[in-house]
Amino acid sequence: MVTGDAQPTGPGEGPGSSIPLSSHDVWTKEFNPCIQCGMCGGACPLAFAMDYTPRKAIHYLKEGLLDSVLQSNTLWLCVSCYNCTARCPTGLKITDVLFPALRDAAINSGVQLPAEFKRALDNTYRYGNSLGEGPRKRMEWTKGAGVPVPVISQLKRPVDVLWLVECYPSYHPRNQLQAQAMARLLHAMKVDFAILGPEEHCIGDCERLSGEKGLFEDLLEYNSSLLDKYAYGEIVTGDPHAFNSLHRVYPALGKHYAATHYVEFLAARLETLRPLLKARINARVTYHDNCCLGRMCHLYEQPRDLLRAIPGLKLTEMPMARENALCCGGGGGGMWLDTIIWQAAHERLADRRIAQALATGAEILAVSCPFETSRFEDALKSTGNEGKMVVKDILELLDESMGRDGGTPS
Amino acid sequence: MNIAVLLNMVPDLVEELEIDASGVALDTQWLRYVLSESDDHALEQALLLKDRRGARVIVLALDRGDADEAMYAALARGADEAIKLSGIPEQGLGKRATATLFKEVLREVPTDLVLSGVQAIDDMDGHVPGLLAGLLSLPYVGVTRSVDVAGEGKVVVHKEYPGGLVAEMEVDLPAVIGVLSAPQPPRYVPVARIRETKKTRAIAERQAPPVDVQAGVLVRRLLKPEPAERAEMLNGSPEDLARQIVTILEDRGLLR
């Protein structure tokens, strides 16, 4: 059962009525090929806390027991880590289709949503970001970058790179440092780039995974009109979730944009970058493969290439690395379902992962997703390991090695 | 039962508020409007009465500050009808004038119960539902956390007092209620439903009659309080600090 401050109402109890089963082709057609092998439940890091594992949920749906599934905690415990999708022998889109459809059904059947979750969605609809910050503040981080950060609407000319900064790097104090680092790197590498500035809205990957199809479509319309308006060579983003949608979901909806994540972009330009990395970072570093770049987009070597380019740095691997990496728990609404997940599981995935990182003996945990820095830093504190390890985004390490680390969060 | 819900758009505090050159109004460059939080609760309270008691819900708003968005969202949530009052003076419209305008629209809308948020963040010359009740000579209770039907022609409300104490009151209809909060949080409406509502439903429009914007209260100037950059750090031994902190509390009337 969903706990926390949200009490679900049963069918016919909540406002609005229950969706009749027949209108959901998702359960009857798309997941009909499920062979009930149980790989999904076995691979899911939170299945142990779910009322129904993904396998069982699909079974129930095929039996017409939608309401039981909607009443369960299962649909709120998915953090979109894509383990199930990566392993399903039948190639079923559990993460991208099943869970969002279940959440959509829950939202439409009048189930009381967890307050934090609702707030995040309301914020995204109103302000174009889940943090509920205003457009003017989107530029604040640029003040501490130390280098010019041009806005494409003011430049009034084509650029080589349109850099989609995304929401957390723009607004969250910890992630603003990473945006500033990236600005310095692009500047040092003489990349001709610009950002969208105050008119940038979230791509909405997590909102999509949270079941808000309409919101994702709304954002897609808005974003594609912006992306079509300006002239640029390619899109680069530091946000794996934005990359996930641009790279895999947008094309399926007829929207094709040349987009890369910074690990790809920078790794492809190592000849330019390497000479700039003058300062040694004498530390053992372990890299956490995030779910979007890793399991879904197979970008395993590029982040490692970047780390190996830093003089003095020794890379060490966690046993669960690459396609086996354990999610930090922030994706697909995980950032907004913290209380629900905590109450069901009594642990945070980030705590589990940080223990694995610490076991390597590394001094630094390197990451490449904005959610991860805070989640892992918090995990260090919660597990009583503060001071034993630091968490840095690859951007921050590259920036440090370039000899210009620092910068101020605004 | 017919319920009219009055929706008011208020400045969104997400951006810093700036005062314009005149000194008596807010600068509109980055100013956005949002539905007043307690009006959102008033709407939820009305929709609960619709779900449970079969009431009909009509939402009313003055045409200012992106009211259309709020009205479509209200329809998508379950409101039966939406009426917008256009041709209202934008600048300097106080709450007395607002209540007077709502009184005019309500002449043509048969209502048993009027619900609105008991107060809004931009209240200066009054609070809308209380003022409206006075203008209409209708019974009124404000600061409610629940409203329910209590038999023929009356409702029962729970009025909140400090410390969580509640007074249960019966109110004869027709009446005006100033809602503080609904028994449950305002329901979420999926964006897809709002988009559909914008395509399929219409907001009725009425022309506003002329109204005295100021109603006896003249704004001399708006000001922003002095912002504190950072905490004022207190120093000394624990005993010194204790004394300083208690003095601060005493000065603020917090020591009771």
Add this chain to the structure above:
Amino acid sequence: MSAARLDVWIFVEHLRGVVAGHTYELLGKGREIAGTLGGHLTAVLIGNQVQTLAPTLGAADSVLCVEDERVAEFTPTGYAAVLRALVEQGAPRLILFGATSMGIDLASLLASTLGFPLIVNCKEIAIEDGQVIATSQMCGGKLLCEAEASGESVVLTVVPGVFPTQKGISDHAPTVESPSLPALLEDVRVRVTRLIEPEPGDIDITKVPILVAVGRGIQRKENLPVAEDLARLLGGTICSSRPVVDQGWLPVSRQVGKSGMTVKPKLYLALGISGAPEHLEGMKEAELIIAVNLDPKAPIFDIADYGAVVDLFELLPPLAAEAEKRRAVR
């Protein structure tokens, strides 16, 4: 009654035989304004068997006391009808209410019924050339509006805690007048059926004006009582950041922050809370934030009004002792 349009009237708010503290704040400020206007200060007391409260209202020159069992319990409509009759007879220049559950209902009803201008949430009141100038607090305190109310009679609601209480307390015995108004007590369209006590179960921290918040710095569940005692002494309750709730030391209902409650208390005393953005989101609108942390760079100090870098365990005992001592002398 004295000369019209120079007098200041205060609505005396009382519940279950106790006069609300802020009534004395209004009396104190009212005394000052009556002096400026050259008029009288009158306290208006409505209820049943409430004359016993009149002697505490000595800062006023007189108390207008309306006693009847039909107005034993407060209702906005019933009390507004009584006030209206009194005001029509007495014609005061200024009528002050607290910006409280009772006050805001009465002020709005009275002002619109009688056609008087109303300014709400006042933090300052002045008389300039005989005109009433009030400063209204708007937008969660982010904006102040200085306004002039024109009209022979003006109604104001005042933010509690803004004016000092002491000036409204006096030994002087006010004259008590008891007008009888039987006709206007007929407005019974609103009737109190019962008063409901809050659940003894858990507390809704969003409704508590004084919050003592603990973070990881509290270290152990066994240390909570020290904070709880202080909270009790200050008339408030404890709450916490997420880690304390995660450990199971406090229930979820006490969690403040992005994943918990958003609170706007009069006082938020943050003990051993570093001030992660997720926590600040839930409490940055508190009226007064005092933060205690061993780390001088803790982000909480960026939004607090006052801060102290000290071990909370060293601060709490003298703090509790000092609070107890100063409370006792009042």
